[in-house]
Amino acid sequence: xxxxxxxxxxxxxxxxxxxxxxxxxxxxxxxxxxxxxxxxxxxxxxxxxxxxxxxxxxxxxxxxxxxxxxxxxxxxxxxxxxxxxxxxxxxxxxxxxxxxxxxxxxxxxxxxxxxxxxxxxxxxxxxxxxxxxxxxxxxxxxxxxxxxxxxxxxxxxxxxxxxxxxxxxxxxxxxxxxxxxxxxxxxxxxxxxxxxxxxxxxxxxxxxxxxxxxxxxxxxxxxxxxxxxxxxxxxxxxxxxxxxxxxxxxxxxxxxxxxxxxxxxxxxxxxxxxxxxxxxxxxxxxxxxxxxxxxxxxxxxxxxxxxxxxxxxxxxxxxxxxxxxxxxxxxxxxxxxxxxxxxxxxxxxxxxxxxxxxxxxxxxxxxxxxxxxxxxxxxxxxxxxxxxxxxxxxxxxxxxxxxxxxxxxxxxxxxxxxxxxxxxxxxxxxxxxxxxxxxxxxxxxxxxxxxxxxxxxxxxxxxxxxxxxxxxxxxxxxxxxxxxxxxxxxxxxxxxxxxxxxxxxxxxxxxxx
Amino acid sequence: xxxxxxxxxxxxxxxxxxxxxxxxxxxxxxxxxxxxxxxxxxxxxxxxxxxxxxxxxxxxxxxxxxxxxxxxxxxxxxxxxxxxxxxxxxxxxxxxxxxxxxxxxxxxxxxxxxxxxxxxxxxxxxxxxxxxxxxxxxxxxxxxxxxxxxxxxxxxxxxxxxxxxxxxxxxxxxxxxxxxxxxxxxxxxxxxxxxxxxxxxxxxxxxxxxxxxxxxxxxxxxxxxxxxxxxxxxxxxxxxxxxxxxxxxxxxxxxxxxxxxxxxxxxxxxxxxxxxxxxxxxxxxxxxxxxxxxxxxxxxxxxxxxxxxxxxxxxxxxxxxxxxxxxxxxxxxxxxxxxxxxxxxxxxxxxxxxxxxxxxxxxxxx
Ligand SMILES: Nc1ncnc2c1ncn2[C@@H]1O[C@H](COP(=O)(O)OP(=O)(O)OP(=O)(O)O)[C@@H](O)[C@H]1O
Ligand SMILES: [Mg+2]
Numbered sequence: 009x010x011x012x013x014x015x016x017x018x019x020x021x022x023x024x025x026x027x028x029x030x031x032x033x034x035x036x037x038x039x040x041x042x043x044x045x046x047x048x049x050x051x052x053x054x055x056x057x058x059x060x061x062x063x064x065x066x067x068x069x070x071x072x073x074x075x076x077x078x079x080x081x082x083x084x085x086x087x088x089x090x091x092x093x094x095x096x097x098x099x100x101x102x103x104x105x106x107x108x109x110x111x112x113x114x115x116x117x118x119x120x121x122x123x124x125x126x127x128x129x130x131x132x133x134x135x136x137x138x139x140x141x142x143x144x145x146x147x148x149x150x151x152x153x154x155x156x157x158x159x160x161x162x163x164x165x166x167x168x169x170x171x172x173x174x175x176x177x178x179x180x181x182x183x184x185x186x187x188x189x190x191x192x193x194x195x196x197x198x199x200x201x202x203x204x205x206x207x208x209x210x211x212x213x214x215x216x217x218x219x220x221x222x223x224x225x226x227x228x229x230x231x232x233x234x235x236x237x238x239x240x241x242x243x244x245x246x247x248x249x250x251x252x253x254x255x256x257x258x259x260x261x262x263x264x265x266x267x268x269x270x271x272x273x274x275x276x277x278x279x280x281x282x283x284x285x286x287x288x289x290x291x292x293x294x295x296x297x298x299x300x301x302x303x304x305x306x307x308x309x310x311x312x313x314x315x316x317x318x319x320x321x322x323x324x325x326x327x328x329x330x331x332x333x334x335x336x337x338x339x340x341x342x343x344x345x346x347x348x349x350x351x352x353x354x355x356x357x358x359x360x361x362x363x364x365x366x367x368x369x370x371x372x373x374x375x376x377x378x379x380x381x382x383x384x385x386x387x388x389x390x391x392x393x394x395x396x397x398x399x400x401x402x403x404x405x406x407x408x409x410x411x412x413x414x415x416x417x418x419x420x421x422x423x424x425x426x427x428x429x430x431x432x433x434x435x436x437x438x439x440x441x442x443x444x445x446x447x448x449x450x451x452x453x454x455x456x457x458x459x460x461x462x463x464x465x466x467x468x469x470x471x472x473x474x475x476x477x478x479x480x481x482x483x484x485x486x487x488x489x490x491x492x493x494x495x496x497x498x499x500x501x502x503x504x505x506x507x508x509x510x511x512x513x514x515x516x517x518x519x520x521x
Numbered sequence: 522x523x524x525x526x527x528x529x530x531x532x533x534x535x536x537x538x539x540x541x542x543x544x545x546x547x548x549x550x551x552x553x554x555x556x557x558x559x560x561x562x563x564x565x566x567x568x569x570x571x572x573x574x575x576x577x578x579x580x581x582x583x584x585x586x587x588x589x590x591x592x593x594x595x596x597x598x599x600x601x602x603x604x605x606x607x608x609x610x611x612x613x614x615x616x617x618x619x620x621x622x623x624x625x626x627x628x629x630x631x632x633x634x635x636x637x638x639x640x641x642x643x644x645x646x647x648x649x650x651x652x653x654x655x656x657x658x659x660x661x662x663x664x665x666x667x668x669x670x671x672x673x674x675x676x677x678x679x680x681x682x683x684x685x686x687x688x689x690x691x692x693x694x695x696x697x698x699x700x701x702x703x704x705x706x707x708x709x710x711x712x713x714x715x716x717x718x719x720x721x722x723x724x725x726x727x728x729x730x731x732x733x734x735x736x737x738x739x740x741x742x743x744x745x746x747x748x749x750x751x752x753x754x755x756x757x758x759x760x761x762x763x764x765x766x767x768x769x770x771x772x773x774x775x776x777x778x779x780x781x782x783x784x785x786x787x788x789x790x791x792x793x794x795x796x797x798x799x800x801x802x803x804x805x806x807x808x809x810x811x812x813x814x815x816x817x818x819x820x821x822x823x824x825x826x827x828x829x830x831x832x833x834x835x836x837x838x839x840x841x842x843x844x845x846x847x848x849x850x851x852x853x854x855x856x857x858x859x860x861x862x863x864x865x866x867x868x869x870x871x872x873x874x875x876x877x878x879x880x881x882x883x884x885x886x887x
Contacts, residue, residue, distance in 0.1 A: 319763060351766035359764070367764045370757045380750065381765040390746045 013079065014174050014205040015041040015064065015095075020073035022059055024421075031413055033059040035229045036073070041174060046196060046206045048220035048237070050213075052249055052453040053425020054411040055226040057209050058100075061176045065097035066090040077174075096172030098163045100179045100424070100451075104151045110134075111147035114166045130169075137168050141198040142191075155306070157188040164195070174205040179424070181210055182451050185305050185479065193219045211453045212480075213242040227251050246454060256458045258486045261469050267295040269442055269473035270316070270330050275343075276323035277311045285311040286497045295333050295441060298464060298474040300488030300505060302481065304517055308497035309477045310362055313444045316475075317359045318347040330355065333441035333471055356382070358440035360432055360448050368431045371420030375412065376401040378419055379434050404433030408459065424451040432460060436467065443467055444475040449483075461487050481510050495520050542871045549867030553860045560859070564852060572842050576856075579841020580834045590830075590837050592725040595732040596790055597829040600811040602732075602739045603656075603783030605820040606776050609743060611756040612667065616678025618808030619685030620659045620781045622801075624652035624788025626692055629799040632708045632715035632792070633696060644715050649789050656785020657778040659685065664777025668770035682808070689801045696799075705798045717794040728794045735783065740822040752776055784808070817865070835860060 017039040024031045033056040041047055049057045062068045064075070066087040075082055077093045084090050090097070104113050111130050131147050138145055143161050151159060160180060167175055181189045196206055196219060210216060216223060217237060225232040225248045232248050247253050270293040277286040286308045293299050301309055314320045316328055328342040332355060342350055350357065361367040369378050379397040387393045401415040408429040412422055419427055432448060443464070449457040464474050464487065478484045484491055488505040493516040501516040558569035565572075581587045600617050607614035631648040639647075663677040698706040709715060720726030743749040751772045755762045762769050791803050814832065818824035839853035 317764070346768075347763060347766040348768045361764065363760070366758055367760045370754055370761055372757055373753070377750075381754065381761070384747055384750050384765075390748065392745055392747055392750055394745075 011045070012043040013040060014043050014077065015039070016076040016079075017060070017064070018074045018076070020060065020063060020070045020075070022056075022063060022068060022070050032229050034063075034070075034226075037226065037229070037231045039224060039231070041205050041207055042222075043173070043205045044200055044203050045221045046200050046208060046219055048216045048223045049207060049209045049226065050211075050216060050223055050245060050249055051226035052228075053429075053451075053456055054228075054423035055249075055453075056229040057226055058178055058423070060226070061097060061178060061207065061209065064090065064095055064174075064176060091170055091172075094171050094173040095176070096167030096170060096174070097176040098160065098167065098178065098180060100182065104159060104162065106152040107150065109148050109150050110145055110154075110162050110165075113151060113162060114147075114169050133169060134165060137165055140202070141168075141195045143195060156183045157185075157191075160184070160192070161195075172204075174207075175199065176207045176209075178209045179211070179451060180208065181212060181215055183305075186481075189215065211451065211457070213245055213454060216245065217242060225249055249453065250455050254455065256454060258458065258461045258483075259465060260487060260489075261465055263294070263297040263468070263489050265296050265471065267333070267471065268331055269293055269295040269333065270328070270475075272316070273327040273329070275312070275315060275326045275328070277308075277315050277320050278323060279311075284497055286315065289497075289499055291492055291499060291502060293442070293473045293475055295471045295473045296468060297489040298468050298476055298487060300484040300491040301475065301477040301494060302484055302491050302513055302517060303494035305479065307494040307517075309494060310446060311497075312494070313359060313361070313446055313475070313477065316342070316444060317357055318342065318345050318350050330442070333473075351385075356438045356440050358435035358438050358443040360435050360443075360445040362446040362450075364427055364431055365420060369419050369427065372418050374401075374418055375405065375410070375415040375430055378430060379404070379437075382434065382438060400434070400437055404430060404437065408433045425453055425456050428452055429456065432463070436463060440472060442473045442475065444477075446477045447479060448476070450479075457483075481513055484513070485510065493517055537871065545870050546864060546867045549863040549870075550860065553863035556863075557856045557859050560855065561852070565846065565848060567846060572846070572856075575842045575845050576835075576838030579839075579845070580837035582841075586837070588723065588725050590833055592728055592795055593833045593837075594826075594830045595725070595728045596787055596795065597807055597811055597814060597833060598826050599732050599735060599787040599790055600784055600807055601814040601818070601825045601829060602735050602822060603780050603787065604811060604815040605739055605780075605822065605825070606743060606749075606752055607660075607780035608815050609756050609820050610752045610773065610776050612664070612773065612777060612780075613675045614660070614663070614678050614777065614780055615675055615809065615812065616659065616663065616681045616781075617784045617787075617811060618804045618806070619678070619682035620656040620784035621788040621791065621804040621808055622682075622685040622689050623655040623659045624785030625792045625799050625803045626689060626788070627651040627655035627785070628715070628789045628792040629692070629696070629705065629708060635715070637712060637714050641714065641716075641718060645717070645793065648715055648793055649786060652785040652789035652792075653782040654785070656781040656783070656788065658781070659785070660777040660779075660781020661774065664774040667777075668773040686801050689799065689803070693800055704800060707797050708792075708799075710797070715793055716797060725794065728790055731786075731790065731794075735786070736822045736826060739783075743820065743822075748772075748775070817868070831864075 017037065019036045019038060020034050021036055022034040024033055037060055039060070051057050059068065063070050064084065066084045066089050069085065075084060082093060084093065105116060108116065111127055111134065114134060115130055134145060134147050137143065143165060145161055145165050154162065180192060184192060200206055208219065220237045222234060222236055223240065223245060224234045225245065227249065246256060272289055272291050275286055275289040276284060279285050289312065301312065303309055311320055315322060322343055326343045329339050330342050331337055331339045340353065340355070365371045370381065376398045379400045380392065383397065384392055398415065404410065405412060405415055410426050410429045412426060419430055422430070428451065435443060448460050452460065461483065464476060468474050476488060485505055485508070490502055491505050491508065491513060492502045493500050493513055495517055498520060500520045503512065554573070561567060561569045561572050579586065580590045600621060603620070604614060604617055628648045628651065631644065631651050635644050635647065659681055663674050663681060666672040666677060667674045693703070693705055696705045697703060717727040720730065743752065751762070751767050754765070754767060755769055755772050759769050762772070788803065792799055796803065810832065814825055814828045818828050835857045839857045842848060843850050843853040
C-alpha cells in the first residue's frame with residue numbers, strides 16, 4: 009500500500025512576543041502526516057509540540073511557512089477552517105459543555121444549515137462510530153457525570169462525527185490509567201486501519217514504542233529528525249530529545265535514620281454527596297523514606313493528601329499525628345485544623361497538588377509572585393518582601409532549568425512541564441519535613457521526570473518524609489521504599505517496593521486484601 | 522481548496538510600550554473628534570471648532586469652573602478607589618451608590634448633631650470616621666453573606682443601594698429645612714460647622730489632598746502589601762487561596778469593608794466638601810459610572826485619576842454646549858458618547874494586533 013500524504017508543513021515558524029523577550033516556539037519546522045499511520049510527536053517540555061499542532065487546528069497562525077493538506081496549499085485561520093479540512097484536535101484541556109449530554113456536545117456548534125437537529129439521527133450515527141472503532145459512549149450522559157476517560161472518548165467521537173480524517177491528540181494519556189490507555193490505543197489502531205491519519209503527543213516512551221509507526225522529534229522549537237518506530241528504541245529517542253547522550257535511572261538510596269514523621273489513624277473523608285472517599289485509612293510515614301501511593305485513579309489519592317493538608321472535612325475520630333524534623337519537636341495532631349491554623353503553628357507542609365493552575369499556582373501571576381504564595385506572610389509589617397521571592401524564583405529557574413523568557417512571565421504562558429517545575433521547585437525550597445506530591449510528573453518529559461524523581465530521593469536522604477502519589481507502577485517500584493495501595497478509598501496493603509512485583513501491586517489495586 | 526487569507530487577521534498582542542498604547546488612544550480620541558465634528562455640523566450647522574472650544578470653556582474656562590471639575594473628579598476618583606479592591610478580588614460590588622449615600626448620611630448627621638463647640642478640624646475627623654464606618658457597615662453585609670453562605674454579591678449590593686436610597690429619603694424628611702421644602706437645605710450655612718476649610722486659598726483644596734492620599738494608599742495597598750496579595754489570589758482562585766493558608770472568609774469580609782469605607786468617605790466629600798447638604802441625588806449615579814473608571818484603568822489608582830478627570834471633563838463640557846447653544850441635552854450626550862466609544866474601542870487596538878492581508882511578511886523580519 010502506498011503512503012498517502014495528509015498534511016505537509018513546510019518551514020513553519022511561530023514566535024510569541026513576551027514582555028521583554030521573544031520566544032521562538034517553532035523554528036522552520038517541517039512535518040509530514042500520512043494517512044493510515046500513527047505519528048508520535050516527541051520533545052521536551054516547551055519544545056513547541058502543542059504550538060505546532062495548534063497551527064493545524066486553527067488556534068494560532070504561523071508567522072511564516074506553508075501548510076499543505078491533501079497536496080493543496082491552505083491557510084487555516086480558525087477552528088472552523090480546520091473542520092472544513094477534516095482536521096480535528098483533542099486538546100489536553102477538554103472543551104466540553106459540562107451541563108449538556110454527550111449527544112448535545114457532539115452537535116454543538118455544528119452548522120447543520122437550517123435543518124432541525126434530529127437527535128435520534130445523532131444517536132444512531134454516534135452508535136455507528138462506536139461500533140466501528142470500539143468506543144463506549146452513552147449519548148444521554150451529562151458531561152459532569154463523566155470520568156476523564158469518558159470525556160476524552162467523547163471528544164474523539166465529537167471530532168469523528170464532524171468528519172475528522174486527521175486526528176491530533178495532545179497528551180491524551182497524561183490523565184488516563186494504563187488500562188484506559190490500552191483502550192484508547194485499541195481505538196487508535198482501528199482508526200489507523202480505517203485509513204485515518206493520527207498524531208499523538210506523549211512523553212511516555214513506552215507508549216510511543218507501542219502505538220506509533222513513525223516518530224518526529226522536536227528540540228527547543230527545532231526539528232531534530234524522524235525515525236521509524238520499529239527501527240529505534242527508547243534510549244535513542246531520549247538522546248534525540250535531550251540533544252545529547254543521556255542515561256536515565258533512579259539512584260534509589262538506602263533509607264537511613266528512619267524517624268516517624270506522620271502517623272494517620274482512622275482517617276475517613278466524605279465527599280459533598282456524603283459518599284465515603286476514604287475509609288479508615290491507617291499508615292505511618294517516616295522521614296528518610298519515600299512512601300509511594302498507588303491506586304486506580306479516583307481511589308482517594310487526592311482526598312488523602314488534601315486531608316493531611318487541612319483542606320478536607322474529616323469524619324470524627326481521625327488522627328493525623330505529625331512530628332517535624334527538628335530536634336526536640338513535639339508531636340501535633342493536625343486533624344481538624346485549617347491550613348491557616350497549621351501554618352500559624354509554624355508547620356510548613358510541602359504539597360504539590362494534582363490541579364496545578366487551579367490550586368498550586370496562580371496562572372496570571374509571574375514566577376516570582378508564585379514563589380510568594382506560601383511565604384508572603386513572612387516578615388513583620390504589612391508590606392510584602394519582594395526581594396526574597398525574586399531571588400528564589402531565579403534560583404528555581406536556574407536549578408530546575410525552567411524554560412521561560414523571564415521570571416516575570418505569567419506562569420500560564422509556560423508550557424505544561426515548566427509550570428510543574430515552578431511548583432515543585434517552590435515546595436522543595438520551603439525546606440519541609442514532609443513532601444506530598446500528587447502525580448508530580450504528569451505532563452513532564454522524561455528527562456524532567458527523572459530530575460524530579462532524583463530530587464525526591466535527594467530530599468529523602470536529607471531526612472524528609474516523601475509521600476509520592478504516582479500512576480506509573482514501574483516508577484513506583486523503582487523510586488519508593490514502601491508502597492501503600494489504595495483501593496476504593498481503603499488501604500488494601502502496604503508493600504516493600506524492593507520485594508514486590510507489578511502484579512502484586514496491580515492485584516491490590518483492584519482487590520481489597 | 523485554496524482559501525484566501527482574510528483581509529484582517531487579529532492576534533493578541535504582547536505587552537507594548539506605554540507610548541504606543543498612549544498613541545493609540547490619542548488617535549482614537551482624534552478620530553472621535555473628527556466624527557463628532559461632522560455630526561455637530563450636520564445637525565446644528567454650528568462650527569464644530571467653536572463647539573469644542575465651548576466644551577473646553579465649560580470644563581476649564583474659568584478658575585471656578587476648573588475647580589468644580591477638579592472637585593467632581595476627586596469625587597469620582599474616590600469611588601473608583603473604593604471599587605478597586607473589591608473588583609480586583611472579583612467581588613462585583615455595584616453597591617457604591619448606596620455606600621456613598623450612607624457615608625453622606627453619617628456626615629450630615631455629624632454636622633447636625635455634633636456639639637458646635639468642637640473645633641472644626643476635630644469635627645471633620647469625626648465625620649470622616651463616621652462616614653467610613655457607615656460605608657464599611659454597608660459593605661460588611663454583602664461581604665459577610667458571600668463569605669459565609671456564598672450569596673450572589675451583585676444582587677446583594679444592588680439591593681443595598683435601594684435600602685440606602687430609602688434611608689436617605691427618610692432622613693431628608695426628618696431633617697427637612699425649611700419646613701415643607703422637602704430638602705435638607707444647606708446645612709450650617711452660617712456657622713460653616715463641618716465644612717471643609719479653604720486650603721491654600723482654595724475651597725476644594727482639602728478634597729484634592731484627601732483623595733490624593735487615598736490614591737497613593739490604594740496603589741500601595743493593592744500592589745505592595747500582604748493584604749493586596751491576598752486579594753489578588755482570592756480573586757484568581759479561592760482554592761489556591763485556601764491551599765496557601767489564606768483565611769478566605771476573612772479576606773472577603775475585610776476587603777468589602779474597606780471598599781465600602783472608601784465609598785463612604787466619598788459620601789463625606791460630597792456632603793462636607795461639596796454640597797453641604799444631603800439628598801437622594803447625592804451619589805448621582807456616580808457609583809455606577811465609576812465602574813467604567815475602575816475597569817478602564819485596570820485598577821491602577823493613578824490611571825484611574827486620569828480617566829476620572831476625562832469623564833468629568835466630558836460631562837462638564839457637554840453641559841456647557843447644551844446651555845451655551847441652547848441645544849438639547851441629546852446632542853451633547855451624543856458627543857460625549859461617541860468620544861467614549863472610541864476611547865473604549867481603542868482598548869481593542871491596544872490589546873490586539875490587526876494586520877492587513879499580505880502585509881505579514883514584513884512583520885516577521887521586523
Ligand atoms: N500563548 C503563548 N504566549 C507566549 N509564549 C507561549 C505561548 N504559548 C506557548 N508559548 C511558549 O512557546 C514555547 C513552546 O510551548 P508549547 O506549549 O508548544 O510546548 P510543548 O512542547 O507543548 O511543551 P509541553 O510538553 O510542556 O506541553 C514555550 O517556551 C512556551 O513558553
Ligand atoms: Mg504541550
